[in-house]
Structure formats: structure tokens, C-alpha cells
Amino acid sequence: MTEFQELNHVDPPADLHHDDSIGVLQTSLSPKRMAAKRFVNHRAAFVSAIVLTMIIIFVVLSPITARYGINESIFKAEAGHPNQNLAPFNLAWFGTDSNGRDLYSRIIYGAQVSLMIGLFTAIGSVLLGTLVGGLAGYKGGWLDDILMRVTDIYLALPLLVVLVIVRGMLKNVDWVTAIMGDTSSVRFLVILLTVVGWMGVARLIRGQVKQLKEREFIEAARALGASSSRIMFRHLLPNSVGQIMVALTFAVVGAISAEATLSFFGFGPDAGSGMTSLGLLIRDSKKAVPPGYWWLVVFPGVFFIILSLCINFIGDGLRDAVDPKMQQEVK
Amino acid sequence: MLRFIVRRLLWAIPTLFIVTFVVYCALRLATNPLASYARANPRVAKDPEKMAQYVETNGLWPGFSGYVRGYFVWLKGFVTGNWQVSIKGSRPVWPNLKIALVNTIRLGLLAVMVSIPIGLSLGIFAALKPGRLRDTAVNTGAIIGFSVQPFISAIILQLFFGVQWAKWFGEPLLPTSGLYPPGHQGFDPVLMLKYMILPVIVVSIQSIASYSRYMRASLLDVLNSDYLRTARSKGISERRVLVKHALRNAMIPIVTLAALDIGAIVGGLIISEAVFDYPGMGVFFLNAQSNGDFPELMPWMVIITSSVILFNLLADLAYAWLDPRIRLD
Amino acid sequence: MTAPVVEVANLTKEFTVKSSHGLRVIRRTVHAVSDVSLTVPSGKTVGLVGESGSGKTTVGRCILRLIEPTAGSVKFQGTELVGLPAKDLRKLRRSMQIVFQDPYASLDPKMTIGASIAEPLQIQKVEGNHQDRVAELLELVGLAPDHARRFPHEFSGGQRQRVGVARALALNPSFIVLDEPVSALDVSIQAGVVNLLQDLQEQLGLSYLFIAHDLSVVRHISDSVAVMYLGKVVEVGPAEELYSASAHPYTRALLSAVPQADPIVERERQRIMLQGEVPSPINPPSGCRFRTRCPMAQEICSVEEPALIDRGQGHPVACHFAEAVAVTLGSNVSA
16 A cells, blocks of 8 residues: 555645645635635625624614614704704704604615615525525426526516516405415515515526535545435535525615615605604605705615615625635636 | 528517517506596496407407417408507507607617717726726716716706706707607707707616626636736737737627617616607607507507517627627528 | 456346427437457456447446346345345445546535545445544645645645545545546646556556546556447557557557657558537447448448457457458558
8 A cells, every 4th residue: 555655745836836726725624714715805895794794783783883763853943943853963964854754864774675675675685586586496397497488588578667567466366465465565565576586596596506516525425325304405505505595685675776766766665653664765766856855865875875885795705705706717 | 591581580579479478467557447448438338238349359358368369460450550549549559650660670779879989988998907997987987977866967968958057048959859849840850859859868878887897797808818828928919919809709798788788778767858849759658548548559569569679689699690619500 | 367346248238218309208219239259357457448428437337236226236245236226335335446538527526525435434334433534545645644634626636536446445445436537637747647547556456447538548557448339349459469469440440640759650640530410329330330421331231240259360340341450541550
């Protein structure tokens, strides 16, 4: 056995240079840690992650961070001393709306609802999309064919049209409304967005699984007698975690944008009892354009842009971290 | 080549049948045309006989078999030119739909003409020095572009160029709504162009972002390929490498993308049309939708789906024509 | 001679490939393996050689039923594998294993080396301390036990291939398919891995099916060799006999491509250059599949398929002109 032991000492440096994605060989970094390192090196993504965390803290701590209640006027309007449509000043940093409510506080409340819708929809879409996409990618066959055909057509149609038509369909089927609640409820909206949103995720995961399936380590597991479910849960899914995270991130932006679009056209959640969302705030700003109440237009809009920008950057950074191929090309 | 085209066109026909049938079922379920009709004509709604007659002439029978029969009734009317009249106002659908279609195509083509050159130039600019400042700037700009939802950019532009500008300088810099000033008669391209500037900007922001990213990725792919390395090692000048080899090959996926993009125009401008009150397909859809006007929505959907299918075909053809590796047999 | 571990009879595998042209889908049949018969004696190594696309890898996968054969029979220690229920097959997988070509792709990048080697023990629910067994296996293949905590990307190709071997050995198999185990490695490392495999065979009494794309690698380790071309076995025989007295023009061509260490012999080496490309297995040539590239092809070759029989060479050859090969193409170069 001496012969190969000798060779064994020669062999690490011999093709060390093949592994260009590694960096340092001595330190034992797990793939997870390496991805984390690449993410931190993506400056925009890192900054975005910090900003988003701050936004989330602000939104979660709304009892402390919001200055007024959700439906509360900044003060009681009196003759010659109105509280409506006031430009920003010390009592209302972002001004007040047509009901005399503090826009700053309402953006926090709105972000709460929007982020919740985004998160729940994203989780739902990712669960459903991973299941269907993973199955279609792994098993292939008719399931795969159908998935591809349906999503082809769906992706070709304008999102708003799909949302409006599916919304109308769900609304008119009695047993669906029994489960989903009224069309203006948040639950209905989350389910609607999930029903439409999972397809993009499914395509992404399908592609990833199809690619992984061809790798020899999957075949190795089969040769060891591993069951399909073991291959799915121990090999395919762990190796897709990165892609799933990326899909999740983009699903959140997709959902909050879709919520905003629907709200903008009056298909959003019900604003009764003062409840609001970023989409509803932006819809209200439409009315503020002609009289020139600029704060009602600028603050919700810019806040929304910052929020989606952060999530998009994070998604971009995650994608680079998970799939370093693009960066290597750059080198 | 000709055989390929003919065969693909023949294939498009059954596809259209299936798609229109699915759309028919979805729309009937979503709009409930009978209820919409009753809402629009409360007096007729009280007369069960007239309602039954409406069901018969328009094929609005319930149940799956009713949907199938109704689809063929609709199809026959559609193909023979006897379109169902709109529910609201009982008008023929085509004249208004035609105007909306022409307006949208105008806006969409203008936006494509603006966004493709800008987007591609940015993408090339970034890909030439990958990893450098300009690359980062274009990439970051693209992500910002993606994040600016059209309804937000639309109202902010409206506020700035319409209202605030008027406050500061006396009159708005650009018109912010409609296609012509109220009461205008006739066709005036220059005036119309002025009304289209803001909608075009809104539509272009996201397309410029996506074109620049695709172009960058596609060009980088080609620049890193082995055959280009070979061309370089042969001593061909960098400029010639870029123009003769790289750009030409990098454009192949872009042409496909552009074809698909143009196919999506007719239905894809809803948001900016709605904000700027631009009388195109989007506004047509939103109005018809709010009335539950099935006879108006159905041809609308047929137009946008056929456009998607047709341009898909064109994209395939363009791809096959440009990429010699694809054989047409 | 002991009873064979693996007996393959008339194995055939056809794939259906779908190519989609937009909405149109074309189905075509690929004849990957046609009527292949092989025997692997216990404790011996059979080499299976052919160019890429010859179907040699498919044969290996079919034996382990990683791919379902279209027709034919595969017997493993007397048990028919084709049609065996999944449950029984899973049990049998303990005794037959595979080492893959690409050590970069055959280990799950998200699992530590230890977890990868322990996986077979988990899957087959082996009793006892898995950690100890992993350490033992790592030492057996010439790695350190504390490598178990590391991830595949920290290892070189040769080391990874050793891990692949350790994983294949975990369940004490009696038969291993070696699917080009060294062709992805640097030449300097190849010898080390081949020696390891030989040592393990001696120690553990393993039987191998060694798949390779050139004859030089197989020569040292194989007891007998089968040469495949376009899904068919064209010549099979004891290793030394094949090298000294090959009787198929294709085997000759393969042999003539092997460079010789001795410079004098190397200078004399006559290379038989094969013309053209390997034909597509979608549309294999009629008659003898090699005829389109064969320097000796005659009319009969396109009409009648030569049977794989002994024509007086001492081993089976599938060529109408087996007797004439030595005369026409000169004496064997590597004799």
C-alpha cells in the first residue's frame, strides 16, 4: 500500500488549482458559510439587509414607533384650524392625509399589512412552487409537460389581467369564498396572490432540480438503494436551499408589488376601520396629485421603492452567493 | 424554412382553440355575463322571457356542457363577424376596440423604440468593463429600475411635470392625461407625441432595466466563450472582435426577447395607460371589467393571446434564422 | 473457475429522446446497447472498453438497474435482477456498488465526507457505530479519519475519488462497477487510484467491472476485456490475448492509439486512423455497425451482421474477416 500513500501526499497540490471557487483550503468552511461570506461581500445586498432589518424593527414595534393611532387625527379640527392635508411639520413629519391622520404613522401601519401579505404569500408560493416544481423536475413526464405549458401561457399574459380574472373567478364560486373569505379580506388577497404566484417559483425550482438530478451524486444515492423521498429531502432540497431562498425573496417583492397594483386599481384589501396598506396609501395619493399635496404622493411612493429596492438587492446578492458562476465570469 | 413556418402556423391554430376556450370559461366564470346584463338593464331583468332569450342568443347556458355549447356559439359569431354587442350601452365592440388597439400599439412601439437602444447601449457599456464602476452602476441602476413600479413613477411624474411645475412656472411642462386636449378634433401627431412623453417614460423605465441586464449577461457570455478567445488569440483587433463576432452573437437572445416583448405590448401597458388616462387597450380592459362586460372582454383577450402566440412564433423563427445551430426540419 | 458474480445475457437498452421544436415534439429511439452478453467471474476484473457513445456506461448502469434495461437478463449471484421488485432490489444493493467517473459530481456538496460515506450505512440500516466504520473506511482508502468532518470542495480530485471508493465499500459489496474511475484524474494520480483498487480487490475479494475508454488503463487491472462499439460487443477475451492477438479491426485501431513507452517500439508504431465520426446510435449502420469506418469493409458487411463467435482466434470476435485481420493490418503492435 506504500505506493499510493506516497502518491497521496503529492496529490492535493496537483489539482488544487482546479478548485477556483474555494479560496483557502486549510480553513474548513462549509458551503453555507462560503455563501454567507459572498453575500456579505455583495455590498449593496449587505446594506439592503441592514436597511430592511431596520424597517422591519420599526414596523414590528409600531406601538412605540408610530406617533398616532391607525385612525387617529393628529388633533381635533376646529374652525380656522383644519387638520386635513397639512404639509409636513413638527406634529406630522410626513404631513397629514384628507382625514387629518398622520402619514408617517400610517406608512408604518401600511407597511405592516403589506409585509405580512408579502411574507405569507411568499411562503405559500414557495411551499406550493417547490412541491410542484420539485416533483415535476424530478419525475418529469406529463406533470412536467403540463406545468410548462400552463406557466408558459401564464407568464405571457399581463399580471394584472391574470389577477383580475382569477379574482373574479374565485369570487363567483361559492365554496371558494367560504374558505377564502370576502374578496376584500387580507386572507382572500394572500390566497389569490399565492394561486397566481407559485408558478414562477415552480419553474425556478424545476430547473434547479432538473439540473441537480443529472449529477452523479444523485445516481450514487440511488445505487445505494435510497428511496425517492430520501433523494428528494436529503439531496435535492438541501442543494436547492439557496435557490429556494432566492425564490422566496423575489416572491416577497412580487407579492407586495401585486398587492399595491391591485389596491391601486381598487381591488385591494378593505380599508374599513382605518386599516391600510402601502398599496392603499399609494392609491390615495392619486387623489392628492391635482391639488398638489406632494407629501401624500412622494412619501408612500418613495418608501415603497426603498422597500422593494432593498428586497431586490438582497435577492440579487443571494443569487450571486448561491451561484457564484456569474462572479467568476466577471473575473 | 417555408415548411417550418407553415407547420408552426398550422400548430398555432389548435393552440388558439384551446387557449380561447380556456379564456372563454375563465371569463364567463369571472364576469358572470347574465348578472352583468341584468345589472345594466334593470327593466329587462324583470322580464324572465327576455332574459331567457338573451341566454339563448348569446349561448349563456350553465354547466360545463353549457359552457362548451356557448363557446361554439361565441366562436361562430366571432368568426363570421357577428360579434356580440356590449352589455353596457349595447354597442358594437369592434370600433372602440380598434381605436384602443391602435393607440396602444402607438404607445408601445414608441416605448420599444426608446427603451431598446438605451437598454442595449447600457448593457454593452457595462459588459465591456465587467466588475468595474460602470458595470456596478448599470447593474444597480437596473435593480432600481425594476423596483420602481409603474404606478408610482407615473403619479410622481404627473405630480412633478403637471402640478408642481405649474405652481412654480405658471403652466405644466407636459400634459399628464389623455391623448389630446379636451375637445380636440382630428389627427395631430406632434401634439399627440407631447401627450405620450410621460407614459413612454413610465413604460420604458422597467424595459430599459431588463434590456440592459439581458444584454450585459448575453454579451458577457459570448465574450467569455472559447471561440472568442480563439478570435482574440488570432490577433484580431478588439474592436473587430466586438463588432464582428461578439455583438452579433450576443444579439441572438436579445432579438428573441424583443419579439416576445413586442407581443406582450397590447396587454401590457395597463397601468401607465390607466394613470395617464390614455385611451388604449388597458383602459378598455378596466372599463369593460368593471361593467362585467363579457362581450367586450372576450375579443380583447383573443387579441392579446393571439398577439402573444404570434410573436412567440416570430421569436422562434428569428432564433432559428439567426442561430445556425438550430436546424429547421 | 468459481461461479460468476454477474451474468449479463442479451442486454438491450433503447432510449426515447424527445426534442422539442417549439410546440412540436419529435420522438426518436436511441439504440444505446444492443444484445450484449457478459460474465464477471468472482474475484476477477472484467474490462469494458469503448469510445464515448459506445454504450459501455449504459451497460454498467443497467447491470445495477440504475437504468431499466429494455430487454435481456442480468443475473447477480444467481438472482435475476430484471423485474425484481424494488424492495428486494434495495436489499441486493448492499452487495453491488458503483464508483463514478467524475469525483467532482459524485459527492453531495452539502454533505461532509463522513456523512457521504455513512449514507449507505443509514440507507441500509446497518447496525453498529457508523462513525467508527467511516474512520476505518477512510483509512482503508488512504485518507485520514479526521477528514470526515470536511466538505468535498476541500479535496482534490484524487482524494475525492478515494472517498467515492470508500462510500462504495461501506456495505462490504462483492461486486463494484468502476465507471471510468480514473479518466477524470490527472495522469500522475491515476496510478495511485488504480493501485488502491487492485489492493482492495486482493484484500476484500471484490469483483470489478472496469469501464474505460482506452485500452491502456484496463490492461493492468483486467483479467478479461470486452470491447464495445456502438452498443455492441465486438471482441471479448482474456486481457493478454486481446493485446497480443486481437482480431477485430476496431480493437486494432484502439490498440494502435496507445502510445508505447519504449521509444523504439513507439517509432515503429503504426497507427490505424479511423475515418469519420462514430455514427449516431439513433440510426446505426446496417449489417456490421463498424463497417462505415472499417478499413477492411466489404459488401457483405453492410448486409450481414457478423456474429460474436470464435473464428479460430481462441476468443469470440464479431468480424467476418477475423482471420484476415492479422494479415491485412500487420502484426499486433503492442505485442
